[in-house]
Amino acid sequence: GQQLNQSPQSMFIQEGEDVSMNCTSSSIFxxxxxxxxxxxxxxxxxxxxxxxxELTSNGRLTAQFGITRKDSFLNISASIPSDVGIYFCAGxxxxxxxxxxxxxxHLIIQP
Amino acid sequence: DVKVTQSSRYLVKRTGEKVFLECxxxxxxENMFWYRQDPGLGLRLIYFSYDVKMKEKGDIPEGYSVxxxxxxxxxxxxxxxxxxxxxxxxxxxxxxxxxxxFGPGTRLTVL
Numbered sequence: 529g530q531q532l533n534q535s536p537q538s539m540f541i542q543e544g545e546d547v548s549m550n551c552t553s554s555s556i557f558x559x560x561x562x563x564x565x566x567x568x569x570x571x572x573x574x575x576x577x578x579x580x581x582e583l584t585s586n587g588r589l590t591a592q593f594g595i596t597r598k599d600s601f602l603n604i605s606a607s608i609p610s611d612v613g614i615y616f617c618a619g620x621x622x623x624x625x626x627x628x629x630x631x632x633x634h635l636i637i638q639p
Numbered sequence: 640d641v642k643v644t645q646s647s648r649y650l651v652k653r654t655g656e657k658v659f660l661e662c663x664x665x666x667x668x669e670n671m672f673w674y675r676q677d678p679g680l681g682l683r684l685i686y687f688s689y690d691v692k693m694k695e696k697g698d699i700p701e702g703y704s705v706x707x708x709x710x711x712x713x714x715x716x717x718x719x720x721x722x723x724x725x726x727x728x729x730x731x732x733x734x735x736x737x738x739x740x741f742g743p744g745t746r747l748t749v750l
Contacts, residue, residue: 559738568743569743570731570742571682571729571741572741573738576738616682626672626687626697629681630681
């Protein structure tokens with residue numbers, strides 16, 4: 529089946545730093561999604577990307593749908609303590625509504 | 640706002656018990672999904688449903704069954720719970736072609 533490689537697995541950063549994480553795939557996706565999950569909660573959708581090359585922002589978050597349709601990145605600018613959590617990418621290929629998920633990037637912020 | 644609710648946040652059951660996990664969505668979504676989430680393995684799809692009374696196996700259906708008698712409700716059933724089914728269970732729903740929205744999760748412990 530399709531697989532997504534998400535990196536890095538974890539990040540330890542100082543408050544105020546910028547963060548960058550990405551996902552790559554051997555398959556083409558038609559949609560890329562980025563979710564955030566806090567401890568004990570379900571994933572919450574942050575950004576959805578539907579078109580190759582698309583660059584979308586949501587506050588301090590910016591995500592891009594790669595031109596090749598095989599990758600996507602998420603940037604967080606000026607990190608704050610509430611950004612702590614696990615960030616997942618997910619891709620949807622042609623047909624059906626099933627998503628393929630990355631294994632997550634665990635973001636830890638040191639004050 | 641989309642709302643996906645799960646019947647329990649935490650459950651503790653004994654080996655061999657029959658377990659029901661309930662999920663309800665209030666947005667008239669056609670599609671509903673059950674995932675389990677385990678450290679290092681990410682989210683894995685157990686079963687999904689595109690319509691009432693319709694179900695499809697995901698990547699790891701063994702040991703599980705599902706029921707969708709009404710559009711808004713999707714139940715996951717563990718016929719005879721085992722310790723290796725201790726996990727976080729996440730329900731999601733979507734309208735065709737759109738993103739998936741997750742519930743808060745049920746953390747199941749099987750003793």
